Amino acid sequence: MALAHPHAGRTGSKFLLALERAGIGVVILRGERIVTTGGALRTILGRRVDQWPGLPIETALPDAALLAALRSAGGVGPTLVSVGSRMALVAGAGDQNSAVLLFQLAQMPGAQRFHVADPWVFEELEAVLRTVCDGVLVTDGQGTILRYTPSWGQAPTPEELLMMGKSVAELEARRIFYPSATRQVLATGTSQRVLQDTAPGRRLEVVGIPVRDGSNRIVRVVSLIRDITAEEQLRRRLAEIESLAERYRQELARLRSAQAGDGELVFRSERMRQVLAVVDRVAATDSTVLILGETGVGKQLVARRLHQGSSRRDGPFVVVNCSAVPESLLESELFGYEGGAFTGAGRHGKVGLLELAHKGTLLLDEVGELPLHLQAKLLHALQDRRFFRVGGTREVRVDVRIVAATNRDLEELVQEGAFRRDLYYRLNVVPVSIPPLRERPEDIPVLVEHFLRRHSDRYGRHVEFTPAAMEALVRYPWPGNVRELENLVERLFVTVTDPVIDVVHLPDQVRVPARPRRGNVEVHRIVPLREAVEELETKLIAEAMARYGSTRRAARVLGVDQSTLVRRLQKLHHRHDRPQPM
Numbered sequence: 001m002a003l004a005h006p007h008a009g010r011t012g013s014k015f016l017l018a019l020e021r022a023g024i025g026v027v028i029l030r031g032e033r034i035v036t037t038g039g040a041l042r043t044i045l046g047r048r049v050d051q052w053p054g055l056p057i058e059t060a061l062p063d064a065a066l067l068a069a070l071r072s073a074g075g076v077g078p079t080l081v082s083v084g085s086r087m088a089l090v091a092g093a094g095d096q097n098s099a100v101l102l103f104q105l106a107q108m109p110g111a112q113r114f115h116v117a118d119p120w121v122f123e124e125l126e127a128v129l130r131t132v133c134d135g136v137l138v139t140d141g142q143g144t145i146l147r148y149t150p151s152w153g154q155a156p157t158p159e160e161l162l163m164m165g166k167s168v169a170e171l172e173a174r175r176i177f178y179p180s181a182t183r184q185v186l187a188t189g190t191s192q193r194v195l196q197d198t199a200p201g202r203r204l205e206v207v208g209i210p211v212r213d214g215s216n217r218i219v220r221v222v223s224l225i226r227d228i229t230a231e232e233q234l235r236r237r238l239a240e241i242e243s244l245a246e247r248y249r250q251e252l253a254r255l256r257s258a259q260a261g262d263g264e265l266v267f268r269s270e271r272m273r274q275v276l277a278v279v280d281r282v283a284a285t286d287s288t289v290l291i292l293g294e295t296g297v298g299k300q301l302v303a304r305r306l307h308q309g310s311s312r313r314d315g316p317f318v319v320v321n322c323s324a325v326p327e328s329l330l331e332s333e334l335f336g337y338e339g340g341a342f343t344g345a346g347r348h349g350k351v352g353l354l355e356l357a358h359k360g361t362l363l364l365d366e367v368g369e370l371p372l373h374l375q376a377k378l379l380h381a382l383q384d385r386r387f388f389r390v391g392g393t394r395e396v397r398v399d400v401r402i403v404a405a406t407n408r409d410l411e412e413l414v415q416e417g418a419f420r421r422d423l424y425y426r427l428n429v430v431p432v433s434i435p436p437l438r439e440r441p442e443d444i445p446v447l448v449e450h451f452l453r454r455h456s457d458r459y460g461r462h463v464e465f466t467p468a469a470m471e472a473l474v475r476y477p478w479p480g481n482v483r484e485l486e487n488l489v490e491r492l493f494v495t496v497t498d499p500v501i502d503v504v505h506l507p508d509q510v511r512v513p514a515r516p517r518r519g520n521v522e523v524h525r526i527v528p529l530r531e532a533v534e535e536l537e538t539k540l541i542a543e544a545m546a547r548y549g550s551t552r553r554a555a556r557v558l559g560v561d562q563s564t565l566v567r568r569l570q571k572l573h574h575r576h577d578r579p580q581p582m
């Protein structure tokens, strides 16, 4: 196929401009002097090829190998030369009165391609195009196909021949190829790059470029096609290998922490025994489980137990914390993205956590924080067991068991319109409520022993609590639940040098016994007002954090800025982190 054009001169320069908009630079040489360039390169007009400062190819051109190849292009035929870290393709035949040098601008950093063709006619341009793409599709300004060559050097198939004269919109609707770059170019009036799937199962990267007439109307759309099927298969294989590696990493971390005694669920209370009996029963099924409970009660540990007790135990256990990942990244974290799907997306795309959990369990932690627009996408993914990656056009199928956890009242969120009712029903198949630590104080001594043992094993030092100190721990209401207890035991283990931890070592709020009540009237110690205000503030902040989990929501309820709340929390932590009097 040739790209001969009746008005090579005028339209030729438009075509140059269009190519340049697509990131392909074009320079026409007479001998070694530059006589024509596309718009952005005007400053180099009239110079010699070895005097091109400030060009993207500046570092490449002075290279002796390239210059030599350029000068002898007529004689040597297609030549590959390496120019610094780049590769350049110099090709051509005939006299050297004029030549065309094509190179890709920023599109393929580190892999620029140059081409010298001679003479400047469109047949040679086709040869030039072969170096940057595998084929072309040309339509008129209405999207009707005038030329279609999906791959150079191969005779068109009967199906491809039938496409001549058809409209791209029709072919797109019939999914002969999808999505159509031409349609997007016509809709937006600008160059477009799309990743396209075709009916015969090829994967194409297509750059569509508008060509305009004197009154700025689009008269042609030229699409350069690159077949990336093989590349895509490799990329998929790589993604699979990466996901396997990630699985092994997680498994290794799990084994290490199991060895260290982390991840073991410790309890003595009847309440926990009942909860875990239910957990162990549903573990064997594939049902979706919703784990409810205040922050730090052990929801994640319970989810892990569900996974370990299921037939998926050899598959991955993947956790996504819906409140920890910034909202703008959450969709791509969960569902993954195709290469170049959005600004900042990696070239090779990314496997989402949902895909990573294939054949395993996905824990949606803090599911109440999931933004509404993702709730819809998640619901469909859960129902159909398939979804699209961000910017992807192919469905990904997954076999994942979903476990969700939250410290929020989802029913209340549904009433407020912040959580979709249908998703709530979908997740709430088997609800499991974990009681707060204050409602199962008999678990406190065994948990303390468990955490102490862990540190003793690690540091080779034995420490114990006096009965009075243990009693204070049992009495304290633990708004941060087991996590707060775990952190306190670690802090005391590290800061108290005595082998015995007594009441005096405990932080104020744990040490000071709950105020005695007489009937319904609280008996107040008279304390300085500032101290009382601080105490109340601490209590309210702890309660708001325990109930709402994130500083964003706690701040809203307390009626302060999030930054103010974070500062207060830091101050409180600082106060509590100070070594206690010994």
Ligand SMILES: Nc1ncnc2c1ncn2[C@@H]1O[C@H](COP(=O)(O)OP(=O)(O)OP(=O)(O)O)[C@@H](O)[C@H]1O
Pocket: 262, 263, 264, 265, 266, 267, 293, 294, 295, 296, 297, 298, 299, 300, 301, 302, 365, 405, 406, 407, 447, 450, 482, 483, 486
């Ligand atoms: N019964 C338990 N036995 C041993 N360790 C526990 C127990 N419950 C909780 N923990 C420990 O307490 C910490 C908090 O537990 P986990 O992260 O499971 O709580 P969570 O309810 O998921 O918290 P959040 O709502 O903040 O995500 C973890 O380090 C966990 O190992």
